[in-house]
Amino acid sequence: xxxxxxxxxxxxxxxxxxGAAVVFFLKREMSDRLRKALTGFAAGVxxxxxxxxxxxxxxxxxxxxGKLAFMPAAVGFLIGMLFILFLDMVTPHxxxxxxxxxxxxxxKQTTKLILAVTLHNIPEGMAxxxxxxxxxxxxxxxxxxxxxxxxxxxxxxNFPEGAVVSTPLLAEGxxxxxxxxxxxxxxxxxxxxxxxxxxxxxxxxxxxxYLLAFAAGAMxxxxxxxxxxxxxxxxxxxxxxxxxxxxxxxxMILDVALG
Numbered sequence: 001x002x003x004x005x006x007x008x009x010x011x012x013x014x015x016x017x018x019g020a021a022v023v024f025f026l027k028r029e030m031s032d033r034l035r036k037a038l039t040g041f042a043a044g045v046x047x048x049x050x051x052x053x054x055x056x057x058x059x060x061x062x063x064x065x066g067k068l069a070f071m072p073a074a075v076g077f078l079i080g081m082l083f084i085l086f087l088d089m090v091t092p093h094x095x096x097x098x099x100x101x102x103x104x105x106x107x108k109q110t111t112k113l114i115l116a117v118t119l120h121n122i123p124e125g126m127a128x129x130x131x132x133x134x135x136x137x138x139x140x141x142x143x144x145x146x147x148x149x150x151x152x153x154x155x156x157x158n159f160p161e162g163a164v165v166s167t168p169l170l171a172e173g174x175x176x177x178x179x180x181x182x183x184x185x186x187x188x189x190x191x192x193x194x195x196x197x198x199x200x201x202x203x204x205x206x207x208x209x210y211l212l213a214f215a216a217g218a219m220x221x222x223x224x225x226x227x228x229x230x231x232x233x234x235x236x237x238x239x240x241x242x243x244x245x246x247x248x249x250x251x252m253i254l255d256v257a258l259g
Contacts, residue, residue: 197211
């Protein structure tokens with residue numbers, strides 16, 4: 001059991017690391033078309049994962065409530081969105097379109113960009129921790145295969161996030177090895193958040209439906225606030241939309257077929 005949990009926790013971090021390694025294959029910066037395609041793909045995967053890996057199990061685990069089975073999922077989802085909205089407002093960071101947001105700060109733009117992606121990785125790490133905590137404690141709505149699929153889906157969407165951190169730093173003249181380290185470290189919060197959630201599993205399990213939906217709401221906030229505006233603005237938005245659909249369908253197939 002320990003091996004499966006450790007593997008599940010590390011898979012998303014591996015996705016970020018591989019994405020950050022893209023800089024070793026670039027001369028200077030990523031093309032706008034490729035950046036939008038990767039962003040669209042990540043958004044599609046996250047939307048599908050939010051429903052099939054998180055909201056659906058939350059609703060299934062609440063069937064004992066009868067016609068109110070939707071309540072934990074609805075409440076958890078809204079709280080998750082409000083939580084990330086709160087963090088978004090109080091944390092100085094840079095949005096994915098590289099425009100500075102939040103209170104004035106002396107933080108460098110590169111630091112703000114890393115903060116933005118790191119902030120997004122917190123709910124993703126929690127999502128992995130929640131599903132593994134549910135599996136460890138024998139919750140019928142969560143299977144090992146389902147937990148692994150979620151971890152794999154988040155790893156897939158972490159790939160472009162790792163690249164999104166590393167490539168702008170490369171364009172600013174930072175050495176490739178240094179941009180790779182920054183990109184990799186932006187994902188370290190995920191396994192930490194997963195471990196903390198699993199360690200708190202005794203408290204997690206009784207409110208598992210709420211926490212599954214909380215993670216879904218947090219992830220959806222990132223998609224709507226950051227990824228969709230980024231993929232939709234300017235040229236190549238059609239490419240981003242098509243790749244969004246591909247990411248969504250791929251995650252749906254993985255979750256339904258293997259989960």
